[in-house]
Structures are given as structure tokens and as C-alpha cells.
Amino acid sequence: MRAVTRRAVTLSIVALGALPATQARQDQQLRVPQTFRAGVDLVTVDVSVRDGNGPVAGLGTEDFVVLDNGVPQTVDVVEVSSLPIDVTVLIDTSGSMIGDLDAVVAQVRAATALIDARDQLRVVTFAWDVQAGRFSAAEGAEAIGNLRAFGATALLDGLAIALMRPRVEDRRHLVIAYTDGGANYGALGGDDIMMVSRRTESVLQVILVIVTPGMATVSPTPNEELRLDIRRRWYPPAVFKGYWSLGEVARNTGGDLHVIGARADSTATISEIIGRFRESYVLRYRVTGVPLPGWHDIDVRVPNRGGLSVRARRGYFIDER
Numbered sequence: 001m002r003a004v005t006r007r008a009v010t011l012s013i014v015a016l017g018a019l020p021a022t023q024a025r026q027d028q029q030l031r032v033p034q035t036f037r038a039g040v041d042l043v044t045v046d047v048s049v050r051d052g053n054g055p056v057a058g059l060g061t062e063d064f065v066v067l068d069n070g071v072p073q074t075v076d077v078v079e080v081s082s083l084p085i086d087v088t089v090l091i092d093t094s095g096s097m098i099g100d101l102d103a104v105v106a107q108v109r110a111a112t113a114l115i116d117a118r119d120q121l122r123v124v125t126f127a128w129d130v131q132a133g134r135f136s137a138a139e140g141a142e143a144i145g146n147l148r149a150f151g152a153t154a155l156l157d158g159l160a161i162a163l164m165r166p167r168v169e170d171r172r173h174l175v176i177a178y179t180d181g182g183a184n185y186g187a188l189g190g191d192d193i194m195m196v197s198r199r200t201e202s203v204l205q206v207i208l209v210i211v212t213p214g215m216a217t218v219s220p221t222p223n224e225e226l227r228l229d230i231r232r233r234w235y236p237p238a239v240f241k242g243y244w245s246l247g248e249v250a251r252n253t254g255g256d257l258h259v260i261g262a263r264a265d266s267t268a269t270i271s272e273i274i275g276r277f278r279e280s281y282v283l284r285y286r287v288t289g290v291p292l293p294g295w296h297d298i299d300v301r302v303p304n305r306g307g308l309s310v311r312a313r314r315g316y317f318i319d320e321r
Helices: 014-020 023-028 099-112 155-163 189-200 246-252 266-279
Strands: 008-010 037-039 043-050 067-068 069-071 073-079 087-091 120-126 130-136 172-179 201-209 217-219 226-228 257-261 279-287 295-302 308-313 313-319
Touching: 043 266, 043 295, 067 279, 069 217, 087 099, 087 155, 087 266, 099 266, 120 155, 130 155, 155 172, 155 189, 155 201, 172 266, 189 246, 189 313, 201 246, 201 266, 246 257, 257 266
Parallel strands: 087 120, 087 172, 172 201, 201 257
Antiparallel strands: 008 037, 043 279, 043 308, 067 069, 067 295, 073 279, 120 130, 217 226, 295 313
16 A cells, blocks of 8 residues: 655644643653644545444445545545554543553553554553653553553643654554543643644544543533533643544544443453454545645545445645645
8 A cells, every 4th residue: 555645734733832841851752743744645544334333344446435525536445454553542641540540551451462463552641741652562461551640631732642643654543542531731722632633644532431420511512522521620620722522533533432431341442442443444545626725524425335334534634835
């Protein structure tokens, strides 16, 4: 699946310049990229096709219709079984997770059995800052050390760093984020993380841990997104810059939000997430008939097979050059 592109999307994370000094030093040490790129002439889209709870196998190029800003595109279906996957597990280690972190880590370790020799595993944690140094290509559960819950919650910064990892050619990137949903610290705001989610080529699946019964509320958003009311937390709310919700961020990438109770066994949820990702299709198309700069809506359909659930990222953005 080697592709040569003539143009590229570039996202400059301007807000990184506003990082607290300790966090900026951490980012420099970890060499977190300030830009990430995705092919423009050749677009790659991960697509999950389900019939109820089961995957739909055996679909070919003729079964899919892809509209790019309303214009039909000519697509190829990549043989997904030939593609290894990169899995980033993003873990909330802030103080609000103190009673649940050990259970989360144990469940993530158990789920690493699903990562085979061709795959790569990276563990990223966030509290006051983002720690992206725990990475292993083969160690499996040993890559996840003993973690300590402490401090505030730089959730948006953690999501951004996980999603900004460039997609390696001929590999696919899945981000699984564990969090209780609070966000009271960090450099990035709602508008920033929404922008990142609209430009990443990674697929984000969020596991929202409900720590205290009754803490979850329905936010006053058009889609009535389930999220946590941080005003009931022990820490003061951060300054939120613009609208955002965890579910919206995940669905922009082709992922979703999964809600579990505190200390509930999420191993089955992780297994399902990774299994569905492996079973999804990868579609490629070279953009035709559409002006490149600006936002591109992607609409993926399987029109000749009624009743199927089709999930893909909602689009991508191309900067002016």
C-alpha cells in the first residue's frame, strides 16, 4: 500500500507554545511532533461494517460507495489481514482515578494478549502532564509499569499527543483512551482537540469510567452526549475554550464512546474494540472532482446491503498551501 503523494496536510499545534514550562520540557524530551501529516492525493479510510453485533466479511470494491464532499470517488479495498496495527493505550493517571487505576492497568495488561508479534504497543499516561515514553513493540504487558494516580487532568493534551502520532505507511493506528472524563488542566482547549480529531488518521475509542454513581450527566448539546459534570469534583474547573465532548471527538475519527462502571472488567470491551478494528475494511481513493483546500466530508455507504451499520471517520481537512 505504498503511496506517493504530491501534497500533504500539515497541522501546526500552535497551542503547544503555551505549555507550562515543565510540560514543554517534557514534550521536547519526548520529541513530540509539532506537526503531523496525512496523504491528500491518496486518502485512506478505516471502515467498520457490522450486521448487528457481527462483522460483515467478503465485501469488495463494488460494494462500497464513497462520497467526498458529495462527489463519488473510485475506491480500492485493501486486504486488511495483511496490515499490522499500532495500538496506543492512553491512561488517565490523575488524582480522581486513585481508587480505580490498579484495576484499569490490570485489565489493559490482560488485553495485551491481543497484540501479536507484528503489532506495536505504546502506553501514554496523563495527569499534570503527558508521559509518552512507555513504548514497546514486543514486551506486551511488561510495557505497562506500576502507575500512580496523582494530580490534575490534562485530558485534552493527552488525547492530542496520542492522536497526532503520524500514521506509518502500511500500518493502522488505534487509540484506546481510559478516562473518567474530567479535564481541568493543560494547554489545549475544546476547539483544539476538535480540530485534531478532524485531521488525524488514527481511530479513537474512548472507555469512559464512571467513578461515582450519579456523577454522569447529560450535557446540553444537540446529540445529548453523556459526559461528566466536573463541577461536582474536588478540583476547580479549568477554563474551557470552545465546545467539545468525548463522544464527538471519538466519532470524528470513526471511533466511539464506551461507558463502564468503576472497577468493572473492561477486558471484554478492549477485546471487542481491537477485534472490530482488525475486522474493519481499509478503503483508498485518489481525490477527484473536488477542490482540495478546506474541509472534506466523507460519506461511506454499502447501498446494496440493507440494515448494515457503517462507521468511518467523518472527513479530513486540507490546509491552503
